[in-house]
Amino acid sequence: QSALTxxxxxxxxxxxxxxxxxxxxxxxxxxxxxxxxxxxxPDKAPKLMIYEVSKRPSGVPDRxxxxxxxxxxxxxxxxxxxxxxxxxxxxxxxxxxxxxxxxGTKLTVL
Amino acid sequence: xxxxxxxGGGVVQTGISLRLSCAASGFTFSNYGMHWVRQAPGxxxxxxxxxxxxxxxxxxxxxxxxxFTISRDNSKNTLYLxxxxxxxxxxxxxxxxxxxxxxxxxxxxxxxGQGTLVTVSS
Numbered sequence: 459q460s461a462l463t464x465x466x467x468x469x470x471x472x473x474x475x476x477x478x479x480x481x482x483x484x485x486x487x488x489x490x491x492x493x494x495x496x497x498x499x500p501d502k503a504p505k506l507m508i509y510e511v512s513k514r515p516s517g518v519p520d521r522x523x524x525x526x527x528x529x530x531x532x533x534x535x536x537x538x539x540x541x542x543x544x545x546x547x548x549x550x551x552x553x554x555x556x557x558x559x560x561x562g563t564k565l566t567v568l
Numbered sequence: 569x570x571x572x573x574x575x576g577g578g579v580v581q582t583g584i585s586l587r588l589s590c591a592a593s594g595f596t597f598s599n600y601g602m603h604w605v606r607q608a609p610g611x612x613x614x615x616x617x618x619x620x621x622x623x624x625x626x627x628x629x630x631x632x633x634x635x636f637t638i639s640r641d642n643s644k645n646t647l648y649l650x651x652x653x654x655x656x657x658x659x660x661x662x663x664x665x666x667x668x669x670x671x672x673x674x675x676x677x678x679x680x681g682q683g684t685l686v687t688v689s690s
């Protein structure tokens with residue numbers, strides 16, 4: 459179970475858009491439509507932002523969107539706001555009843 | 569509202585056992601798969617284990633398989649994690665989380681507890 463690959467950091471100014479990538483293999487991201495994204499503020503529990511690649515749970519702003527191409531999934535945050543500054547983690551079902559997370563990306567709002 | 573409250577964490581020595589609990593409320597616990605996810609200090613999230621809605625299916629991450637056991641008591645709306653042969657590298661905040669699915673292995677963890685800290689020292 460190798461971790462998915464995310465960039466350690468990303469940044470953008472308020473109002474801008476930022477894209478965070480999550481790269482896996484054909485055995486996880488590329489093989490299943492069970493990619494999720496989580497937001498975690500310091501000392502808080504993670505919060506589900508996107509599930510099944512592109513679906514948003516109730517209450518998550520539509521500024522957050524997800525997509526997938528091949529073995530890479532992406533989270534796009536549009537119209538950046540100060541409260542979006544947080545760590546973001548992707549996860550994917552990896553077959554054989556395994557779940558794998560990415561290493562996390564620290565998003566900074568400049 | 570959905571609530572998950574973990575308990576049972578603490579400071580223990582290497583080799584000792586510990587059992588974590590997660591009390592669920594605000595939803596029909598017996599309908600959902602449940603997970604344990606951990607986060608070492610300053611590190612990322614690591615999947616630990618999951619269990620199906622009825623307890624019949626249990627799966628583990630490579631680093632804990634054979635040492636940890638996940639279980640649930642649907643009559644008590646409680647999830648458990650029995651941790652044996654603890655190692656220093658098990659030091660982490662342990663979160664319980666609900667899956668959107670009945671069996672749950674696919675992930676999509678829509679509610680999380682606040683976490684309980686387990687510190688393993690030598």
